[in-house]
Amino acid sequence: MSKRIREILGWYASDNAGTLTNLARLLNHGYLAGTGRLVILPVDQGFEHGPARSFAVNPPAYHPHYHFELAIEARCSAYAAPLGFLEAGATDFAGQVPLILKLNNHDVLHDEKDPLSSVTGSVRDALRLGCAAVGFTIYPGSAHCNTMYQQFREIAAEAKACGLAAVCWSYPRGSGLSKEGETAIDVVAYAAQIAAQLGAHLIKVKLPSAHIEQPEAKKVYEKTKVPIGTLADRVRHVVQSAFDGRRIVIFSGGAAKEDDNAVLDEILAIRDGGGFGTIIGRNSFQRRRSDAIELLTKIMKIYAGEMQ
Amino acid sequence: MSKRIREILGWYASDNAGTLTNLARLLNHGYLAGTGRLVILPVDQGFEHGPARSFAVNPPAYHPHYHFELAIEARCSAYAAPLGFLEAGATDFAGQVPLILKLNNHDVLHDEKDPLSSVTGSVRDALRLGCAAVGFTIYPGSAHCNTMYQQFREIAAEAKACGLAAVCWSYPRGSGLSKEGETAIDVVAYAAQIAAQLGAHLIKVKLPSAHIEQPEAKKVYEKTKVPIGTLADRVRHVVQSAFDGRRIVIFSGGAAKEDDNAVLDEILAIRDGGGFGTIIGRNSFQRRRSDAIELLTKIMKIYAGEMQ
Amino acid sequence: MSKRIREILGWYASDNAGTLTNLARLLNHGYLAGTGRLVILPVDQGFEHGPARSFAVNPPAYHPHYHFELAIEARCSAYAAPLGFLEAGATDFAGQVPLILKLNNHDVLHDEKDPLSSVTGSVRDALRLGCAAVGFTIYPGSAHCNTMYQQFREIAAEAKACGLAAVCWSYPRGSGLSKEGETAIDVVAYAAQIAAQLGAHLIKVKLPSAHIEQPEAKKVYEKTKVPIGTLADRVRHVVQSAFDGRRIVIFSGGAAKEDDNAVLDEILAIRDGGGFGTIIGRNSFQRRRSDAIELLTKIMKIYAGEMQ
Amino acid sequence: MSKRIREILGWYASDNAGTLTNLARLLNHGYLAGTGRLVILPVDQGFEHGPARSFAVNPPAYHPHYHFELAIEARCSAYAAPLGFLEAGATDFAGQVPLILKLNNHDVLHDEKDPLSSVTGSVRDALRLGCAAVGFTIYPGSAHCNTMYQQFREIAAEAKACGLAAVCWSYPRGSGLSKEGETAIDVVAYAAQIAAQLGAHLIKVKLPSAHIEQPEAKKVYEKTKVPIGTLADRVRHVVQSAFDGRRIVIFSGGAAKEDDNAVLDEILAIRDGGGFGTIIGRNSFQRRRSDAIELLTKIMKIYAGEMQ
């Protein structure tokens, strides 16, 4: 095992051997094995946005095997999806790519100001499907944040006891925040801290803007001159906010972009800011398979230090 | 076992032998045994609409044995009903037709904008009554969708662990949708996707109209030119939306129609669009018994490819 | 055992021997033993209306033993009461009359438009007190109907597993209904159907009026010409609505009436309409003991076919 | 054991030997041992009203041992208090006075129209602290009455299974009642009935006024001429309302009074009306210790028939 992976596992010294083994499975799989970086393929958009909005642009993606194959062929670190998608392929592709079962989901047929995802799977489901980790979304800023924090806490505790890793999607949203505030640097850093304090092993956040949402925080950022001018600066601050870099923080790829370079520029900033990688859904499966593999390979090369 | 049934069972490779056996029981029973198509008799209207509205037009249908006999005589694939109706006949007709215990129900004595069905039975009830599957209704678009998704998830998980199949009635309704939106093509396809992601083995939806409800979806349907012009097109899109056809999607027969041909035209469209069959209540038990059997037989012949 | 009792027990073929035994205990006790008819003494008015409104008119009725003695002396089929009243006599009168523990209750110190009774006892209590059955009230039409249906379902499931019978008081009330609608024929028939579908062995409803509450139902009643002109007609329709007479439906006696004949006229109608009997509280314990026994005896003679 | 105590225990024939033993402990302790009367010292005002309002007038009462000592020295039947106060002395004074653990409490830092107490202890706590009984407050008339009735029911069931006695503080309050109605004779009698029906062994109510709150009840009180003219009459009616005197009903002492005679007059009325005793907090621990013991002794002498 590489020195870097040993170092990272050392940050999780309170975890049992089972969880450390599964963290190692994620860190030692695919193109980026051993580098301490991760590129994960997540496909929950069918639930979150609806099937046509997710897959009509690239119809082979309606098929649940498509994403297993994409993650395997592109040599991603892991594939993350809701219960149905994993059940539809976990046996067929057993052992070929680490799986993350997404344990809660939200759809847009009913809109609400303060979102609360539904719990759609269990740690026991993750175990029977051979997963390495469970994933869960919290919405700090929502009036229902208590419910979600407590659900995550219980799921993370059970996952840890069962030797799985716990991944937290920490996405600020809800009546406590302005729209712009959802990606404000203070808010994203705070979201990373909350996920870390709740005991997440991996934390997924959105790329932050330079906006500062909370007046009390603004005073401190200005007084202490926290560097947030560039995207790399902001990534660095978010990583620092998750236990000074001792928790794995990865960044989401966001909406589909036609221009590969726009995607790659973000990857460079994540790398330079010390981010641990990317979770990239729409920018992979909403491209043709060959284009997606090409883009994913470029991303991994950047993280591997093989490309600037 | 026919090749088609083996193929279908192959889609559920993550399920245990018990559940596969019960799926096979449904697929290998009655007129359509081995074809991969299903015609199911559901009778929950006594609870959902009241006894007179359901049975006064054909009074023998007040008797719980009537529906067992109808399903058996017409050679349906299965009979689905709430706890009381199944308790009142399961022993008398044990082993003669696969049973589906409907585990939640809703009545209309109290009206609400955002419906939530009551849980009226359990997986344990299904086991003691000898059922092959449990059924559950979710209302995507309702403010209570979280509750229903989570109830279904728990029930489906328990059913799977006990070797039963899980059937999801996915009926968009509630304050998140317009009345027309309840059967909009984007909404019905989305409802099928949600049920599939929640881990349903069989999915029951309504026949979709060509209306598109959600502006964000409309853009995609138009841009990617998803064919939705004919009913068969729309059935095909809904089936595609449930894991590219790797989940069994059946369509409801809707309100009672006096004209048999109106019913049969829909069956032809379902067949041509690749739908897996029909769940047909009011158009069967609200006819005289002989008329119902005649109509059901015609429907099954269409699905069996013996009639155009 | 009489042929009629064997026939009735045959309707409950899905139940275990314990529950059938307890149903038989109810059907084979007292004056009406073996006739398939029941007269039950219920005394929960102390909780539901308050002690003075219930007992001041006949003060010996404050004493919990009074009702045991009345039920035994009058040879009723069973005595039904809340936890406290049964605890206060179950040991003293053990084995002398079948007991039904009423598991939820409601008081009028806090008024609400959508009532929800409190759960005030358990199946385990019924077992330790030697009861033959548990009783539970649901209020179809209340915004809280989901809660009550689900409570009843769980209680009925536990009762059945423990070999007890489950009695459902199905009383439409709440914001979904007009005051007149609470006893409308369509609504009472619907309430009987709901209780039957929820798995009740015995169903208690109020005597229905000829009013029809729901417009959708009204169309059907008129079109199919359901006979509802006389009270006997309406009783017959309600019994039909509970699985075509294959569930035991009994009718409540309502408010205290000074005139015995008014009570007896209702009994005749129930008998003629095929009702299974009466649950009669205020018209028994709010009379002097000797008057009550006289009236109860007349009622039983009518049901036994010994009096017109 | 005295004949009277044997008689009282006979009312609880459904209870197990453990609970009967603990009832006997309460009835056979202290000055009034064997008389069938009880004087209980309750000290939950620190929680209910705050420490200074409770103890500043007699600062030794801040100390948790003070109340154990007072109850022991005055030879009270029992000492009742919340978890913290009992934990702070139960070991030190083990076996010297029967203890009642008060299992719910309410504070006034947040005011609400419909009060709901917090559950602050458990039957298991009562067992480990060597208590003879648990106590619980319900507020009939509150919109939260369902919650409290159900909590009491569960606690009482567990207490009975563990051989403890269950004491119910039944205090009408909330939006269903006027302020005057909280102590109206019909309401207090109803509150006693509810507690009895919920299965309480001992019932604590406030002394009732001659006001009648509920119009439906008023008609009955007037028509049947229930005597409520004197306080003794009203006590008698409340005791009658709790199973015709077959449940132990005790009355609270109310706010602190400077004049001992005002207290003693109430005691005389309780005695003459057949009440089983008094639960007296503020009128004992808000006096100097010697004054309190003197007053408590006078009260007990009245109940013992040694003083008029």
Added chain:
Amino acid sequence: MSKRIREILGWYASDNAGTLTNLARLLNHGYLAGTGRLVILPVDQGFEHGPARSFAVNPPAYHPHYHFELAIEARCSAYAAPLGFLEAGATDFAGQVPLILKLNNHDVLHDEKDPLSSVTGSVRDALRLGCAAVGFTIYPGSAHCNTMYQQFREIAAEAKACGLAAVCWSYPRGSGLSKEGETAIDVVAYAAQIAAQLGAHLIKVKLPSAHIEQPEAKKVYEKTKVPIGTLADRVRHVVQSAFDGRRIVIFSGGAAKEDDNAVLDEILAIRDGGGFGTIIGRNSFQRRRSDAIELLTKIMKIYAGEMQ
């Protein structure tokens, strides 16, 4: 073991040997070992206020090991933090300082008038991390106080059964109180009483002002002339309100102060008023490490009687 520690442990005579051992661990660790005084380092501000507001002024504090090291080097009695922070160091620093796992937390991304913290850890987590105690915040005065009291009660009961100590942060807040009332002397004293009655071993409150919030309490304070003129007087009253000093009451350090003397003046008042110590977060980790250690040492010297 010192006489003082034996005396303090004697106040908790109802606790088991496990809990007494852990209380002794807290009282016998660090600079103040054996004195009966405590200085605890709490670091939950990352969750409660956000990472930048907490740590940007002293960036080494982003690192979870920083606080373990600070508590160890300064010889604090214990270190208290949420799950994430303890998991990130408990193994690395095992056995070097007693740990308190903070079991609920609240963030400010969603503001509410009536706060309710999320449960973010469990007693089981505390056990696996080797903690001596669990901590929990209640907000008396909040509309959600019932929820929090009940959560604390359950956690405290489980902690006691597992041999841990239970620390209650009792912070009045919410719609029941004015802003000024949150630190009013009557309210803080009441908050200490509530925590004590709920069974807390250690109680943490804010330093009280001389304001009196509740009119009913004001009458009593004035009539009985409770001394509240100086901070030491008020500390003495709060300690008295927690079982006459038989529960360990410590005071929070409040917001960061630039002037060390302002901090030390408060310490002197706590000491003179009989307070048991201080829980000091922002005034320690928001200073440079050497400054923090210097200040903490001064504080401990005051409590140890080595400095005035």
